[in-house]
Amino acid sequence: MVTHLFMPNKQLSQIFFWPLIIALVSMAGLIFALVVDDARECLANAAIAIPVLVAIFFYWIRPLFSRR
């Protein structure tokens, strides 16, 4: 049964859930990279790379799978 014809209004917590996670992880990476100087730097760089990967995924990769 169709309950909503259109997408219902989202709550603030729903709107900001993913942006907040991405912001916290990348911020942690930016700071962590400042205090480590060894192999753990890769971990920090990975965290900083998350916004780039998310952008690439949603802009280029996802449309490839969702074309109707």
Add this chain to the structure above:
Amino acid sequence: MTQSSIRTWAWVHKWSSLVCTVFMLLLCLTGLPLIFHHEIGDWLGNHIETPHIDHQGPMASMDAMLVAAKTKQPGMVPLYMYREEDEPLQWVISMAKTTTAESGFKQVVLDARTAQVLGEPPVEEGFMYVMFKLHVDLFAGLPGMLFLGLMGFLLLVAIVSGVVLYAPFMRKLAFGEIRRQRGKKLKRLDVHNFLGIVILSWALVVAATGVINAWSDLLIKYWQFDQMSQMIAPYKNLPPPEKFASLQASLQVAQKTEPDMQLGFIAFPGTAYASPHHYGIFMRGDSPITKRLFKPVLVDARTATLTDSRDLPWYLVALLVSQPLHFGDYGGTTLKWLWAVLDVITIIVLWTGLMLWWKKRHQYVPDIRARITLSEAY
């Protein structure tokens, strides 16, 4: 969120970004080559190689290096002596006609083992110099720096208001949804909102640290007034020394004062980081954080004796910690590339934002109902 508060935030977002966008585009474009300034210097052939020689025994004396630099550039006075992280066997001495000169700088690169002059890289010329000046002060000195600092502050306002406005625009959209089939306008809006929110942390950090950096000259001036003046109070009415004590002996005094630290750089008497009577010898630690935090040791330039040494005040610690977070030079090549990609994404956010405003400006919809529908859509 009420309609009127959305309208207020939209007004704040529109004007804070409109005022700074052109400058931010300039900063993003000039910042891009600056991320790789080291690599570009190498490609342009400005990098001076350290010769491979069979050297055993101690390093050359600091005094010998100073003499070599002065012989190379007669009539010039030394300003600072430092070395690049990737060339530990080189020392660079920057020089000018006077210690307060604002242009006409020279650099002499010396071999730390033999005190031989290895070369003189070009200063104040070339592509990278133009990029650097446009990025830092628009060729306008301190006023230019402070102006760009103000633009950076407006960017911070634009980012915060953009985050607030993200909510009403995303009420009916899933995260990352880009409406591609419903016209250029909506696609542009979705790309702007999506990329903007995704790079939020990085953009906030780079903008905020850029604003702090814009204040660096004033912070140094305040440090001179606040701390340096206390440290050199006994020298207040003395004439500047005419004969200088050994730099090597002064360095040994500093090393003895801070035995667990190593030499970062030396500021010669009369420069902003020293006093007319002192060598400012800046010692540093060797952990990722402490290697950026210098501790000044003031050594009397006439007698090579210790005058004072104190930790940096909080505002200079903030400045020194904020610098790598702005430059992106603290995590190797991977981080530099990430910085470059994030910089390009910022350019896309700025450009789509500008286009959204520009197109809307040219769009007049006479039908009031169509206008309401359109403005609800974005």
